[in-house]
Amino acid sequence: MPPLEDDLFPSTPGKFKIERAHTMNRQLYRCFASTSTMFLWALFLIALTASYLSFQGFVDSGSRYLSASWGGIQWEKQVRTSAQIHRQGGMSVLVTGAAGFVGSHVSLALKRRGEGVVGLDNFNDYYDPSLKKARKSLLNTHEVFIVEGDVNDAKLLAKLFDVVAFTHVMHLAAQAGVRYAMENPQSYVHSNIAGLVTLLETCKSANPQPAIVWASSSSVYGLNEKVPFSESDRTDQPASLYAATKKAGEEITHTYNHIYGLSITGLRFFTVYGPWGRPDMAYFSFTRNILQGKPITVYRGKDHVDLARDFTFIDDIVKGCVGSLDTAGKSTGSGGKKRGPAPYRIFNLGNTSPVTVPTLVSILEKHLKVKAKRNIVDMPGNGDVPFTHANISSARKELGYKPTTDLQTGLKKFVKWYLSYYGYNHGKSVN
Numbered sequence: 117m118p119p120l121e122d123d124l125f126p127s128t129p130g131k132f133k134i135e136r137a138h139t140m141n142r143q144l145y146r147c148f149a150s151t152s153t154m155f156l157w158a159l160f161l162i163a164l165t166a167s168y169l170s171f172q173g174f175v176d177s178g179s180r181y182l183s184a185s186w187g188g189i190q191w192e193k194q195v196r197t198s199a200q201i202h203r204q205g206g207m208s209v210l211v212t213g214a215a216g217f218v219g220s221h222v223s224l225a226l227k228r229r230g231e232g233v234v235g236l237d238n239f240n241d242y243y244d245p246s247l248k249k250a251r252k253s254l255l256n257t258h259e260v261f262i263v264e265g266d267v268n269d270a271k272l273l274a275k276l277f278d279v280v281a282f283t284h285v286m287h288l289a290a291q292a293g294v295r296y297a298m299e300n301p302q303s304y305v306h307s308n309i310a311g312l313v314t315l316l317e318t319c320k321s322a323n324p325q326p327a328i329v330w331a332s333s334s335s336v337y338g339l340n341e342k343v344p345f346s347e348s349d350r351t352d353q354p355a356s357l358y359a360a361t362k363k364a365g366e367e368i369t370h371t372y373n374h375i376y377g378l379s380i381t382g383l384r385f386f387t388v389y390g391p392w393g394r395p396d397m398a399y400f401s402f403t404r405n406i407l408q409g410k411p412i413t414v415y416r417g418k419d420h421v422d423l424a425r426d427f428t429f430i431d432d433i434v435k436g437c438v439g440s441l442d443t444a445g446k447s448t449g450s451g452g453k454k455r456g457p458a459p460y461r462i463f464n465l466g467n468t469s470p471v472t473v474p475t476l477v478s479i480l481e482k483h484l485k486v487k488a489k490r491n492i493v494d495m496p497g498n499g500d501v502p503f504t505h506a507n508i509s510s511a512r513k514e515l516g517y518k519p520t521t522d523l524q525t526g527l528k529k530f531v532k533w534y535l536s537y538y539g540y541n542h543g544k545s546v547n
């Protein structure tokens with residue numbers, strides 16, 4: 117065992133430590149001049165240490181019970197109840213990021229089908245947490261319980277798997293947003309890499325191991341110019357740190373599939389939009405600004421070419437997620453050991469018909485019946501890519517994925533929801 121001093125002081129290079137040790141020795145010599153005094157001092161110190169430790173233990177356990185947002189008999193009961201399967205041959209799914217946009221929709225769809233669903237979300241403030249709380253309330257009314265916690269919390273994950281033998285994990289918790297990565301790069305590493313590994317470590321050790329379906333991103337295609345984007349195209353030219361962390365996630369999940377026999381399905385989502393969406397995304401923030409009479413910034417690509425996205429409606433994405441869970445196949449490992457090969461799949465989930473950003477704005481103007489104040493600027497070098505376009509033939513074949521909502525229809529549904537949730541005058545200054 118290392119001496120106590122090593123535990124108390126950082127093991128920075130020696131000078132400080134050695135001098136300090138000499139000085140302490142001299143003082144100790146003076147203090148403990150006689151053996152009996154030394155004995156009494158030792159007794160006193162032992163008693164002091166013991167009472168300090170027991171007090172500390174009391175404080176620790178007390179504060180754990182007072183401040184913990186998880187644990188306890190009632191909590192376990194809620195988790196178990198939420199995870200209960202209500203149909204023959206159903207699954208019990210742990211949905212991470214359940215208070216998020218895609219997570220809340222997928223959780224509801226699974227619950228409606230009779231699957232057991234337990235949510236996990238850290239309710240961070242990347243965007244207005246009150247929207248996440250509202251999604252949580254909605255899920256509560258459908259008897260989906262969301263645990264408040266982080267995917268980096270290994271103890272919490274282990275506890276969840278202790279309480280429920282999840283058959284599947286739908287991993288949607290992530291730091292999203294392409295351009296925000298320049299502001300807060302560490303948050304991407306924390307959630308999309310460290311959090312993913314923590315989750316995979318838990319899943320690999322679980323017995324039985326769950327099958328995992330998780331959110332990758334269309335952004336992994338980066339500067340790829342071959343269209344439409346197919347799963348076999350190059351993904352080694354990411355244009356943002358967000359894209360790089362999602363690409364890293366694909367590599368990391370591959371190793372867990374290879375070493376531990378975890379069944380893995382990665383879904384490359386293409387700019388998902390719809391009711392209960394993400395306020396940081398263009399269609400959402402444009403709507404807010406248009407209604408408030410504020411200008412919107414529309415980026416334009418090289419040589420004045422409009423940017424375009426394969427915008428994909430949330431209901432189509434949900435079908436792709438559920439189809440992936442249904443067809444995931446089993447993980448083969450147990451006790452952290454692989455027992456045979458397990459499926460490793462990657463699918464594009466897009467709409468297959470890209471629309472330019474100015475057209476997106478025109479559709480919003482039509483549905484909102486308000487003209488936008490467009491401020492057109494050249495695309496800054498902030499991680500954006502000029503266009504995305506999905507080839508979905510693999511998902512169609514393997515998952516039965518067939519998007520049915522075009523941007524006109526999807527945005528109409530979004531605007532309807534937006535107005536009912538925020539009202540027409542949301543944020544407008546009323547004189």
Ligand SMILES: O=C(O)[C@H]1O[C@H](OP(=O)(O)OP(=O)(O)OC[C@H]2O[C@@H](n3ccc(=O)[nH]c3=O)[C@H](O)[C@@H]2O)[C@H](O)[C@@H](O)[C@H]1O
Binds near residue numbers: 335386396
């Ligand atoms: O498919 C994905 O994997 C990603 O999709 C989404 O990224 P993007 O496709 O970039 O969506 P989004 O921000 O709505 O910008 C849309 C368009 O509006 C343009 N845009 C944006 C903002 C602005 O102020 N002006 C503007 O012109 C912008 O230049 C772009 O052309 C998710 O956010 C991301 O988390 C990830 O899931």
